[in-house]
Amino acid sequence: MIAILLVDDHAVVRAGYRALLAKQPDLQVIAEAADAAEAYRKYRQQPADLVITDISLPGSSGLELVARLRQLQVDARILVFSMHQNPLFAEQALRAGALGYVTKSSQPEELLRAVREVSAGRHALSADIAQAMALEMLGDGSSALRSLTVREFEILRLLVAGHSVEAIAANLHISPKTVCNCHYLIKRKLGVGSDIELTRLAIQWQVLDLLELAGG
Amino acid sequence: MIAILLVDDHAVVRAGYRALLAKQPDLQVIAEAADAAEAYRKYRQQPADLVITDISLPGSSGLELVARLRQLQVDARILVFSMHQNPLFAEQALRAGALGYVTKSSQPEELLRAVREVSAGRHALSADIAQAMALEMLGDGSSALRSLTVREFEILRLLVAGHSVEAIAANLHISPKTVCNCHYLIKRKLGVGSDIELTRLAIQWQVLDLLELAGG
DNA sequence: GCATACGCCGGGCAATTTGCCCGTATTCGC
DNA sequence: GCGAATACGGGCAAATTGCCCGGCGTATGC
Known part of the structure; x- marks a missing residue:
């Protein structure tokens, strides 16, 4: 029983x-x-x-x-x-x-x-x-995320947080072009074609942050 | 009874x-x-x-x-x-x-x-x-979301679901240009400047859940 | 019945951004 | 010192976006 x-x-x-x-x-x-x-x-x-x-x-x-x-x-x-x-x-x-x-x-x-x-x-x-x-x-799933460099991860975070390329460049004291290139590399590494997919992927991987977002 | x-x-x-x-x-x-x-x-x-x-x-x-x-x-x-x-x-x-x-x-x-x-x-x-x-x-909360027309809402849903502009156009049998214009109008109505913000907003408002049910 | 408004559709065009290449500088492990 | 990896950013063509426009069809209001 x-x-x-x-x-x-x-x-x-x-x-x-x-x-x-x-x-x-x-x-x-x-x-x-x-x-x-x-x-x-x-x-x-x-x-x-x-x-x-x-x-x-x-x-x-x-x-x-x-x-x-x-x-x-x-x-x-x-x-x-x-x-x-x-x-x-x-x-x-x-x-x-x-x-x-x-x-x-x-x-x-x-x-x-x-x-x-x-x-x-x-x-x-x-x-x-x-x-x-x-x-x-x-699917290369989260291993793809691990393939990002620290810098790329940082930029991904700032991007997904909603900052513009210019704001990120200013914030990190680098050229907007670099941010743009990095953005491109991130998308290529993660195998996504659009910012929308990128955002969803990032949110999905950071489940905790996701709850924060969803909650309010 | x-x-x-x-x-x-x-x-x-x-x-x-x-x-x-x-x-x-x-x-x-x-x-x-x-x-x-x-x-x-x-x-x-x-x-x-x-x-x-x-x-x-x-x-x-x-x-x-x-x-x-x-x-x-x-x-x-x-x-x-x-x-x-x-x-x-x-x-x-x-x-x-x-x-x-x-x-x-x-x-x-x-x-x-x-x-x-x-x-x-x-x-x-x-x-x-x-x-x-x-x-x-x-609160003005999602009132902005309600200001979207049915068509706009549909396109928002498809966009956030990760479909490309071309795919959406093919799916809805309209010109890619129309989808693109609609995309632009949606962003303007919701007051966001990038797809990333758009995606986060949509996820926050559970747009996906809302019509994932309805369609596809 | 008419006028107005609104939504849908898409053309057009300039300006911006992207996609993708490249080279250089710096760090790090060996 | 050397190879590898990474950060940075220039350049350029191509694609996309931002923003305008007008044409339709259909509600809405008088």
């Missing part, structure tokens, strides 16, 4: 999990929480074998919850169940110590499979995420 | 609705659908009094579903139940003909209240969305 702690801020979604898991004889939802703090409390009251958590929670994120639980040397296996198909999220979750990552687009069977895999101590990724991560590994 | 058609692509979430709605004596879920096409079919088989739908569906979006149902002079009231707190989504949904918009962060009671309000033919917004829309009205 696998004891499960459910963490998700949407009550309706929790109801969905419960309805799904309740049908399985070997699974039992022993507690629920709507945020990370409540999750800690519930876990201390009654440790679970498996914690299923969303990433986006009010207050501190699900990733922090994962890291905290791991840090506390907790025995529970952790499965992240998120709506984000972005492989970077999955990577972050796994690095933080989760064993599995399943998107909400997955079929219920896929979730159940992941639940059992993870409680057995094995990794589990939903098919879409596994594929996305694999492709990311292939 | 209110007959309800549930539309959401996440089986687990549907299970949640069902569990919640089943407890109410005056509500009855008579059918479910995982995408817009299935929703049409189910509706034709058995018309419902109320359609509850998510916005992000595979294939054509929930917004299109709403618009289509309205266009068909269907009697059903429509309630959109989405995870997006972005007031622009709510605005689009209401413009498309939905009577209510409730976020998934809402308490179940709030959803139930909205269900009853909407089936009575009245509008219903969850508190967070109503507040967000009100604030948006005040």
Whole structure:
């Protein structure tokens, strides 16, 4: 019998999990929480074998919850169940110590499979995420970013921050032409054809900054 | 007795609705659908009094579903139940003909209240969305975005999605020059000087999410 | 029914920017 | 000292942009 702690801020979604898991004889939802703090409390009251958590929670994120639980040397296996198909999220979750990552687009069977895999101590990724991560590994992805020199990275940052070529040149005390050339080299190294793609790539790679941007 | 058609692509979430709605004596879920096409079919088989739908569906979006149902002079009231707190989504949904918009962060009671309000033919917004829309009205926030015409918005979406001017022209069957002009007008209306700022603005306003759903 | 406005479409043209080449200067490891 | 890598920037043709224009079709208002 696998004891499960459910963490998700949407009550309706929790109801969905419960309805799904309740049908399985070997699974039992022993507690629920709507945020990370409540999750800690519930876990201390009654440790679970498996914690299923969303990433986006009010207050501190699900990733922090994962890291905290791991840090506390907790025995529970952790499965992240998120709506984000972005492989970077999955990577972050796994690095933080989760064993599995399943998107909400997955079929219920896929979730159940992941639940059992993870409680057995094995990794589990939903098919879409596994594929996305694999492709990311292939595509020169973040390695391309690493191919940028320090200067190029600096200029990329300033560009994406919205500064004009002239402003950057003035700021760095170099010729606008140099900035322009650098801009061109960056785009070539990263394999993008337009500033728009460049911006999206840069934002995507700096997930933290992305949240800052998106937040306000 | 209110007959309800549930539309959401996440089986687990549907299970949640069902569990919640089943407890109410005056509500009855008579059918479910995982995408817009299935929703049409189910509706034709058995018309419902109320359609509850998510916005992000595979294939054509929930917004299109709403618009289509309205266009068909269907009697059903429509309630959109989405995870997006972005007031622009709510605005689009209401413009498309939905009577209510409730976020998934809402308490179940709030959803139930909205269900009853909407089936009575009245509008219903969850508190967070109503507040967000009100604030948006005040701050000039995305009012600039609203000043874009439909065509401009479409082109903005395609641009930010990473398509080239030529590709967009081919896609829309118009001259590259028109796309270029439109691009220029968009930047002027939004008050940005570069594609980079444009992209960041669009991402911040979740333009992509907004119509990623709608189209492509 | 008419006038006005507005959105869509695209031509035109100058000015700017880009794409891509090149050479030089400086640093760093060996 | 030497090779390699990097920072810097000139040059030039080609492409793009910025900004104007007018022609249509269709709402909107009187």
